[in-house]
């Protein structure tokens with residue numbers, strides 16, 4: 329079997345971490361007997377530099393013609409002062425929208441070897457296994473009207489019944505494969521859009537009688553996530569709340585360099601670490617490639633290459649068990665601090681065993 333993979337390295341540390349993910353994918357595909365044909369496309373700042381456009385049509389077409397998209401990260405100070413339509417972030421939002429990627433899955437899994445890397449107490453986080461299911465192509469990120477002048481500015485948080493239904497279904501399907509609990513997060517005590525969210529989620533829940541549903545206001549959810557994260561299985565929420573809560577969830581795990589994500593719902597899935605392009609550390613060989621390598625594992629699951637995905641996850645666990653650490657987690661059980669590229673090579677080697 330040969331899969332077409334659209335590779336978008338992006339900006340900052342994007343190219344370094346994607347190179348390591350490809351190294352690992354190549355090792356695994358050789359072992360499991362499938363092929364990955366990569367084709368590179370530009371997005372974000374690097375696309376602005378070449379095409380004066382943060383999301384060129386060629387990138388959208390290339391992504392749509394592939395079986396999956398592997399994506400690094402975009403953005404950096406060089407492009408921060410550009411007008412909105414040229415900003416790297418605008419490019420990423422346009423790509424997500426063009427590919428119809430309405431569901432963003434962000435699992436937070438604790439590695440026991442790194443239990444001390446979290447700023448939270450070990451007893452609070454040991455055994456945490458939760459997944460944020462974030463709506464990704466609607467809500468306040470995309471709502472019209474939006475407006476800004478010197479004295480006034482606004483955005484609009486809109487959700488239609490259809491949009492809520494389809495993301496709720498993804499969350500319940502995920503919960504069915506997991507511990508069968510959905511916590512739907514909203515602000516229904518203040519926002520009409522959240523009132524509708526709640527009503528529709530309740531309706532969808534009837535299709536999944538074996539899954540427990542609870543509702544939580546977003547402020548409380550932010551608090552509960554650090555108080556007792558083990559109470560959560562699947563967190564279902566809208567675009568902006570999910571953006572915020574998934575960054576918070578990454579700190580439960582100890583480093584933002586560890587969390588992968590999958591964006592699905594359209595014709596092709598897109599797989600990216602939840603962290604950004606970290607321009608301050610780009611090119612120094614200290615970025616942690618694990619989030620991206622875990623994203624590559626999610627991509628293999630999506631392609632149906634589950635054995636390959638398992639190999640990757642097992643290899644990461646073993647490399648951490650054996651004491652190899654990148655700089656961000658160097659203070660937590662390191663026997664040897666390794667570079668980005670050494671970490672990738674180690675995981676590739678372990679995954680080939």
Ligand code: IPM
Pocket residue numbers: 417420421571602
């Ligand atoms: C994320 C990022 C993006 C988002 C930015 C870069 C537009 O923070 O993937 O979480 O807000 O969705």
Ligand code: MG
Pocket residue numbers: 571572575
């Ligand atoms: Mg974010």
